[in-house]
Each structure stands twice: as structure tokens, then as C-alpha cells.
Amino acid sequence: MNTPRNHEPPPLRSSSPRFRGHPEMTTLDIQDLRVAVPVRWGSKTILDGVSLTIAPGEALGLVGESGSGKTTSLRAVVGLLPRGATRSGTIHVNGTDIGTLSKAELRRFRGTQTAVVFQDPRAHINPLRSVGDFLLENLVEVQRKPRAEAERTVRGLLVDVGITDPERRMRQKPYELSGGLLQRVMIAAAMAAEPSLLLADEPTTALDVTTQEEVMAILDEQRKARGLAMLFVSHDLDLADAVCDRIAVMKDGRIVEELGAEGLRQQASHDYTKALIAARPRLQVSVPSGRPYDEKPAAAPLLEVAELRKVYRVRPATGTGHEDLVAVDSISFGLPRAGSLAIVGESGSGKSTTARMIVGLAQPTSGRIVVDGDEWQPGRLSSAERRRRGRLVQMVFQDPYSSLDRRQSAQDCLREALAVHGHLPKKQRDQRVAELLDQVGLTAEQGRALPRSLSGGQRQRVAIARALAADPSVLILDEAVSALDVSVQAQVLELLDRIRRELDVALLFISHDLPVVQQISDDVLVMHRGEVVESGAVNDVLSAPREDYTRRLIDSVPREGWQPRRRRTTPAAPDPVEVP
Amino acid sequence: MSAELALSPRRPLLLRRFAGVSPVIVVAGTVLALIVLAALLAPLIAPYDPNAVDLMSPYEGSSPAHWLGTDASGRDILSRLLYGARISLAGPALVIACSMTAGVLLALVAAWCGGKVDAVISRLIEVLFAFPGLILAVVAVAVFGAGFWAPVVALSIAYVPMVARILRSVALRERNLPYVAALQIQGVPAPRIAVRHLLPNLMPMITVQAGIGFAYAMLDLAAISYLGLGLQPPTADWGVMVAEGQSSIIEGYPQESLYAAGAVLVTVVCLNLVSGWVAERYDVRGAEL
Numbered sequence: 013m014n015t016p017r018n019h020e021p022p023p024l025r026s027s028s029p030r031f032r033g034h035p036e037m038t039t040l041d042i043q044d045l046r047v048a049v050p051v052r053w054g055s056k057t058i059l060d061g062v063s064l065t066i067a068p069g070e071a072l073g074l075v076g077e078s079g080s081g082k083t084t085s086l087r088a089v090v091g092l093l094p095r096g097a098t099r100s101g102t103i104h105v106n107g108t109d110i111g112t113l114s115k116a117e118l119r120r121f122r123g124t125q126t127a128v129v130f131q132d133p134r135a136h137i138n139p140l141r142s143v144g145d146f147l148l149e150n151l152v153e154v155q156r157k158p159r160a161e162a163e164r165t166v167r168g169l170l171v172d173v174g175i176t177d178p179e180r181r182m183r184q185k186p187y188e189l190s191g192g193l194l195q196r197v198m199i200a201a202a203m204a205a206e207p208s209l210l211l212a213d214e215p216t217t218a219l220d221v222t223t224q225e226e227v228m229a230i231l232d233e234q235r236k237a238r239g240l241a242m243l244f245v246s247h248d249l250d251l252a253d254a255v256c257d258r259i260a261v262m263k264d265g266r267i268v269e270e271l272g273a274e275g276l277r278q279q280a281s282h283d284y285t286k287a288l289i290a291a292r293p294r295l296q297v298s299v300p301s302g303r304p305y306d307e308k309p310a311a312a313p314l315l316e317v318a319e320l321r322k323v324y325r326v327r328p329a330t331g332t333g334h335e336d337l338v339a340v341d342s343i344s345f346g347l348p349r350a351g352s353l354a355i356v357g358e359s360g361s362g363k364s365t366t367a368r369m370i371v372g373l374a375q376p377t378s379g380r381i382v383v384d385g386d387e388w389q390p391g392r393l394s395s396a397e398r399r400r401r402g403r404l405v406q407m408v409f410q411d412p413y414s415s416l417d418r419r420q421s422a423q424d425c426l427r428e429a430l431a432v433h434g435h436l437p438k439k440q441r442d443q444r445v446a447e448l449l450d451q452v453g454l455t456a457e458q459g460r461a462l463p464r465s466l467s468g469g470q471r472q473r474v475a476i477a478r479a480l481a482a483d484p485s486v487l488i489l490d491e492a493v494s495a496l497d498v499s500v501q502a503q504v505l506e507l508l509d510r511i512r513r514e515l516d517v518a519l520l521f522i523s524h525d526l527p528v529v530q531q532i533s534d535d536v537l538v539m540h541r542g543e544v545v546e547s548g549a550v551n552d553v554l555s556a557p558r559e560d561y562t563r564r565l566i567d568s569v570p571r572e573g574w575q576p577r578r579r580r581t582t583p584a585a586p587d588p589v590e591v592p
Numbered sequence: 593m594s595a596e597l598a599l600s601p602r603r604p605l606l607l608r609r610f611a612g613v614s615p616v617i618v619v620a621g622t623v624l625a626l627i628v629l630a631a632l633l634a635p636l637i638a639p640y641d642p643n644a645v646d647l648m649s650p651y652e653g654s655s656p657a658h659w660l661g662t663d664a665s666g667r668d669i670l671s672r673l674l675y676g677a678r679i680s681l682a683g684p685a686l687v688i689a690c691s692m693t694a695g696v697l698l699a700l701v702a703a704w705c706g707g708k709v710d711a712v713i714s715r716l717i718e719v720l721f722a723f724p725g726l727i728l729a730v731v732a733v734a735v736f737g738a739g740f741w742a743p744v745v746a747l748s749i750a751y752v753p754m755v756a757r758i759l760r761s762v763a764l765r766e767r768n769l770p771y772v773a774a775l776q777i778q779g780v781p782a783p784r785i786a787v788r789h790l791l792p793n794l795m796p797m798i799t800v801q802a803g804i805g806f807a808y809a810m811l812d813l814a815a816i817s818y819l820g821l822g823l824q825p826p827t828a829d830w831g832v833m834v835a836e837g838q839s840s841i842i843e844g845y846p847q848e849s850l851y852a853a854g855a856v857l858v859t860v861v862c863l864n865l866v867s868g869w870v871a872e873r874y875d876v877r878g879a880e881l
Contacts, residue, residue: 373776402778411770415770417771419789481778
């Protein structure tokens with residue numbers, strides 16, 4: 013076990029004498045925590061003997077894949093377990109056993125000793141009340157501070173988290189703030205209670221990578237300045253590595269290994285940890301491709317997009333009438349046969365809209381889409397025309413849960429896709445279904461299963477098989493691996509790469525994830541606010557970015573030796589605009 | 593985890609399916625089934641002809657000969673209740689069948705086409721909403737005359753907006769899921785997507801709506817019969833029976849109204865319980881997905 017590497021344990025800050033601990037005491041001490049939840053028949057073990065301690069001022073990263081029990085561990089500390097869950101083992105916070113607290117004491121304990129920052133800030137703030145109300149609530153209602161003093165405190169806190177105009181923000185409603193700004197508000201709210209333990213549950217997972225860096229930098233800075241202990245739950249080993257003193261790796265409700273954050277990769281001894289490290293592609297920024305990139309490659313690319321533009325008519329945030337929102341601004345690119353091109357960008361950059369226009373789910377405002385020498389006319393598509401295009405271009409979506417009909421088994425889904433593109437005799441069709449399942453690495457038994465009994469990765473394989481049923485030349489992958497755990501992600505990426513090589517399918521990869529893009533793609537297009545800011549061979553762009561935005565994007569990616577830094581003094585986050 | 597999940601493999605399917613269902617729901621479901629069965633088998637199990645008048649024995653109390661007694665004309669109340677169940681259940685069933693079909697169709701078209709089509713259908717629904725069902729039924733009776741059909745047709749129309757509005761919002765959510773987009777990209781024709789994919793996924797919601805609507809329709813039809821605008825005496829119908837028994841209450845013989853009203857009450861309460869249970873199960877399933 014390591015000692016905190018950052019600073020001396022600071023004095024405990026606690027406003028309630030009832031819970032005050034001794035300086036030598038650990039801030040969080042979990043011993044043999046077991047949690048089970050009732051399922052339809054019997055119960056399911058979620059935590060199977062978790063023990064961990066966090067010293068004052070220390071940060072522990074709890075890392076694992078979905079279903080490993082990391083979030084449940086965090087929620088157990090504040091008594092937020094699912095209904096009907098049974099719990100054994102002890103949890104001490106500053107020496108107080110939270111199992112012995114009455115309901116009222118537990119509430120007070122939560123309000124004064126701990127603070128939680130959740131993944132989705134928007135789901136954890138009352139949308140009808142102002143940001144100021146939300147921030148003042150704990151100070152006024154729980155800590156019984158006079159209102160004027162509380163307001164002063166809150167203004168100070170907002171400035172601390174990098175919000176330059178606290179008065180205006182306090183008057184605003186949550187929907188007027190962007191996700192990154194709202195997460196800063198949540199951090200300020202967490203600090204307001206002057207807790208000694210900060211619980212952060214994937215606080216930046218829903219944010220863009222550049223925003224993630226800002227928010228992480230602020231969280232890290234505030235935590236260190238206030239000497240808080242932190243339990244940091246994340247699926248991202250690199251990110252946890254950057255902001256924590258120690259890392260605990262969880263799998264199936266157990267902590268399989270605990271490591272000091274420094275030299276994590278060298279120390280890792282457990283197979284699972286090693287696999288986790290190996291599965292995540294590492295961003296390499298100094299390997300030029302050594303091959304020329306041509307903006308208009310190969311005489312006749314398979315897919316050619318020219319001056320493509322999409323303008324949405326939106327209602328402005330203030331005033332009446334409408335204004336134009338340019339989602340995609342005159343972009344052009346070409347994708348050669350069996351090529352691999354990635355479009356990277358943050359949310360709102362127009363990358364998904366581009367994909368949707370190519371498959372005909374959205375109508376371009378202007379511009380040309382040429383596939384295999386055939387210019388696709390805009391306008392309402394008949395299903396015959398859609399079928400014709402479907403045999404050339406197919407798409408796989410991000411969310412493996414909602415991209416399959418939940419009442420249809422995998423093989424029925426494939427049969428239907430095959431039936432659309434021509435009538436095969438039953439025997440041949442079933443043979444082709446088996447072939448498709450085999451191509452994406454699913455067993456016949458998995459083929460008979462309904463989506464709900466398949467994992468996220470298996471579902472995504474079904475979605476890929478469905479796209480392949482039409483035998484397309486281009487496969488568009490709209491964040492197709494973003495929702496998957498790293499180990500599953502690695503397998504799906506491998507599958508996609510094999511499909512490209514063996515079936516000569518060109519991949520258009522829409523993603524925000526640079527390391528993944530570097531692994532799967534040859535060329536890359538960086539989009540920012542609807543425009544292409546830079547394009548080229550992936551390794552060239554990553555090793556020698558020409559544009560500041562690209563550089564910022566690259567610098568924000570957590571990797572070995574990376575530390576989050578605040579790059580902006582003022583939050584330049586625009587108010588969110590709803591795209592219809 | 594798998595060992596625990598694999599518990600109770602040997603129990604019969606039916607028992608396993610209903611394991612953990614609250615006893616209240618089981619009772620409500622059983623009662624409903626019995627009522628439907630009684631309606632179907634009325635000619636076989638009713639002890640008397642529902643319209644056989646026996647002027648010598650009016651207002652009899654419960655006896656082995658007449659389990660629930662007799663009414664002012666000496667007709668056997670139990671037999672009238674059993675026969676009454678047929679028409680009292682058939683009316684709402686027709687209303688629900690018609691309004692559900694129209695409502696589902698409107699909801700699917702609105703959700704699929706969106707834009708102007710959706711706007712027109714939505715406004716139409718709102719206009720229809722402005723007419724209370726009962727008033728519409730009264731107007732229909734005034735125009736077409738009293739009887740079975742006028743109120744049924746009127747209520748069928750009156751219930752469409754309720755059904756269509758709720759299903760439209762559910763269908764809209766479903767329509768925007770990526771799997772629908774994937775089917776579109778494949779080139780599956782829109783009607784096929786609607787019938788083969790959207791409809792089955794909306795089925796739980798449709799079932800819930802049908803259950804609640806049935807209870808409402810039953811109450812409304814009984815009220816119309818009670819007001820004398822629907823079925824006419826001497827037809828054996830629960831609403832008619834409540835109305836007919838009214839005068840007997842003053843004479844000190846409340847049994848006819850009481851039993852008929854009780855039958856309506858029990859049916860409606862059981863239906864509400866069962867459809868509420870279906871809704872809850874649907875929610876639980878939805879959370880799993």
C-alpha cells in the first residue's frame with residue numbers, strides 16, 4: 013500500500029462535532045462489504061467482500077468495467093443502495109460506523125461529511141429551480157447559515173470552479189448551462205458542505221474530452237486545495253491514474269488488485285489489470301505515417317462527399333422568429349474502396365449529422381453525395397431507393413441497447429434484413445444467417461437469444477451482422493464502440509478491422525475517441541462547429557497537428573503521465589442550442 | 593449469480609409465471625375470468641329465463657329458489673344479472689375494439705410521418721377531446737334514437753382522442769430509436785416497420801389502455817342505460833337494472849339496484865387492478881431494457 017504522494021494529510025474539516033474523527037483515523041474505511049439485490053428468483057451478489065481505506069486527503073481510484081460493482085460501492089457509502097438490497101460488512105467515515113446511524117443522523121451525515129458528484133449533472137439538479145437556489149440549499153437548510161453569508165460563500169465557490177460571472181449563473185436555470193458548466197456547479201455544490209470525503213462517480217464521462225480536462229483539472233485543484241479525501245469511480249484507467257494516489261481495480265464485485273498510481277503499468281500483476289491496460293489503445297503522438305495524404309484520393313473514390321451542408325432552422329434562445337443553425341458547413345471528403353476514414357469531433361461538431369445525411373436519415377441542405385459513381389439525389393426516398401442505397405452503405409449506431417428491436421431474436425433480425433434485399437430460399441437464407449453470425453463471432457445459440465439476454469458487445473455484433481446482411485461497400489460506424497467496455501471495445505474493433513480486410517468494406521468511423529480512431533483508421537477528418545478544421549493521415553495529424561483545435565483535442569486525451577490542466581481562464585461554453 | 597437465477601426450475605410454468613404476483617391481483621383476475629365465463633355460459637347456468645315474469649312473487653328476498661331474490665315483476669335477479677353480463681360486457685368490448693383500432697392507427701401515422709401530418713392529427717385529437725363522451729352519446733341518442741348502437745358508436749368516437757394521444761407519445765419515442773433508423777436504412781417499407789416492429793413494442797401500452805378504457809366504457813354505458821337513453825327495459829342489462837330497481841328502493845327492496853350496481857363496481861375495480869398490474873410489469877420490463 014502506498015502513502016499519498018501529493019501532500020501531508022491536512023486537518024479534517026468538519027462542521028459537525030458529532031462526526032469529528034481523530035487525525036490519525038482513516039477518512040473512509042470499508043471492511044468486507046457485501047451487497048446483494050433481489051432479482052426475480054433469489055438474489056444477485058453485486059459486491060462480494062470489498063475492503064478499502066482512504067486516508068485523509070488521499071484519492072483512491074476505483075476502476076472497473078460495467079457491472080463490476082464500482083458505483084454500488086460508492087453508493088453504499090452514502091446509503092443509496094437500490095431498494096431491497098441487503099448489506100453486510102462495515103463502512104466507517106471518519107470513525108463513524110454509518111450502519112449505526114438513524115435515518116435522521118444519516119441524512120445529516122450525508123449533508124455534512126460527504127459530497128457526491130454524479131455522472132450526469134442534469135439528472136441530479138432540479139430543472140425548475142435556479143442554480144443559485146440549488147447551491148444555497150445545503151448551506152441554508154442543512155447548515156443553517158444566514159442567507160447573505162451563504163450567498164457570499166456560494167459566489168466564492170463558483171469563482172473557485174472557474175465560473176467568472178457567478179451572479180448571472182446563479183440566476184440561470186440548469187437548462188441554460190452546458191454540461192461542463194453544470195458539472196462545475198455540481199463540484200461547487202459538493203464543496204459547499206465542506207465535506208471531508210468527496211465521492212465522484214464518473215464525473216466527466218458524459219462530457220467532451222476537452223471539457224473533461226477542464227472539469228477534471230478543477231476537481232483535482234479544489235480537492236487538493238481543501239485537502240479532501242476522494243473516492244473516484246471511473247471506467248477510464250488513464251484518467252483515474254492521472255488524478256488519484258492509488259488505484260483499486262474491480263471485477264465481479266471484488267477488488268482484484270490495488271496499485272500505486274505511479275508506475276501503474278509496470279506494477280500491474282493481476283491478469284485482469286494487465287488485460288484492462290492492454291485492451292485500451294494508447295494514443296501515439298510521434299509516429300508520422302510516412303505516406304502522402306491527398307485531399308481527393310484515388311481517381312474515383314467509392315464514396316465522395318462534396319460541399320455537403322446542413323442548416324437547421326431553430327428557434328433562438330431569446331426573442332422570436334427563427335435563426336439558422338449550420339450543423340454541417342460545406343464539407344468534402346472521399347473514401348476509397350476498402351479504405352478507413354474517421355471523422356472526429358466533439359458533440360455538436362456535425363459529425364453525426366454528416367453520417368445521417370449519407371445514409372439518408374437527414375436531408376442535406378446542399379452538396380453532393382456520390383457513391384460508386386452514382387450521384388444520390390436528395391428528396392424523399394422510396395423504400396426501393398433505400399434498398400438500393402442500403403446495398404451500398406450501411407450504418408451501425410452507438411447504443412447497442414436501442415439499436416435492436418427488443419422483441420426480435422438476433423437471427424430473426426438477420427432474416428428480416430436478408431429478406432428485404434431479395435428472396436432467398438429458406439435453406440439458403442438460414443445458411444447465410446449462420447454465416448453472418450459466424451462472421452461477427454456469435455454462436456448459433458446467441459443467435460436465437462433475444463437482445464435482453466445478450467451483453468452490450470454481443471448486441472453490437474448483431475447490429476454489425478445486420479449491416480453486413482446487405483453486403484454493403486461502406487460501413488458507417490457512428491460511435492459504434494463508445495458505449496462498450498474497453499475489453500469488449502478491443503474485440504469489436506478487431507472484428508471491424510477484419511471485416512474491412514476480408515470483405516473489402518470501407519469504414520467511415522464517426523468518433524470522439526482519438527486513441528480508438530488511431531487504431532482503426534488510416535485517415536482522419538477533424539470537425540469543429542460544422543467545419544473540417546484539419547484532415548490527413550491519422551498518424552500525421554496526431555504527431556504534427558496544424559491547427560490549435562486539433563492540438564487541444566490531442567492534449568486532452570488522458571494517457572500515461574498526463575495531468576489535467578486548465579487551459580481557459582474564462583469558460584467559453586456557449587449556451588446549449590437544441591438541434592431538432 | 594447464474595446458480596441463483598436458475599432457482600425453481602421444476603415448478604409448473606403457470607405457477608412460475610405468476611410467482612410473486614400479489615394475491616389481490618390473482619383474486620381480481622379470477623373474479624374477472626368468472627364474470628366473463630358467467631356471461632358466456634348464461635343460458636346454461638341461469639336458473640330462470642331472465643324475462644320470465646312471476647307477478648305472484650315480487651320482491652322476494654334471498655332463498656334457495658331465488659339466490660338473489662326477485663324484482664318488482666317477480667323476475668329472478670340472478671338470472672337477469674347473468675344474462676345482463678353479456679350485453680354489459682359486449683358494449684364496452686365493442687367500444688374499446690373500435691376506439692383502440694382508430695386510436696392506434698392515428699398514433700402510428702402521426703408518429704411515423706411527423707411534421708405537418710402529426711400537427712393535423714394532434715389538433716384533431718385536441719378538438720375531439722373538447723367533447724365529453726357522455727354528451728356526445730346523448731346527442732347521438734337524440735339523433736339516432738335510444739338503443740344499443742347509438743351510445744356504443746358515440747363512445748367509440750369519444751374515446752379515440754384519449755387512446756391516440758397517449759399512444760402517439762409512446763409511438764413517437766419508439767419511432768426515434770436507432771433500430772427503426774436501421775430498418776429504414778435497410779429499406780424496409782414504412783408500413784412493415786410500423787406493423788412488425790412498432791406495434792408489437794407498443795402492445796403492452798395498448799393492453800393497459802384497453803383495460804382502463806374498458807372500465808370507463810362500462811361505467812359510461814351503464815350511466816347511459818340508467819338515464820334511459822341506451823338499452824330499454826325489459827332488456828337485462830346492469831345499467832337498466834339499476835334504473836329499474838330505483839323505484840323498489842323506496843318500497844324498501846334495494847336488492848335489484850344493489851346487486852346490479854355491485855356487479856358494475858366489482859368488474860370495474862377488478863379491471864383497474866389487473867390493468868394497473870400489467871402497467872407495472874411493463875414498467876419493470878422497460879427498466880430492464
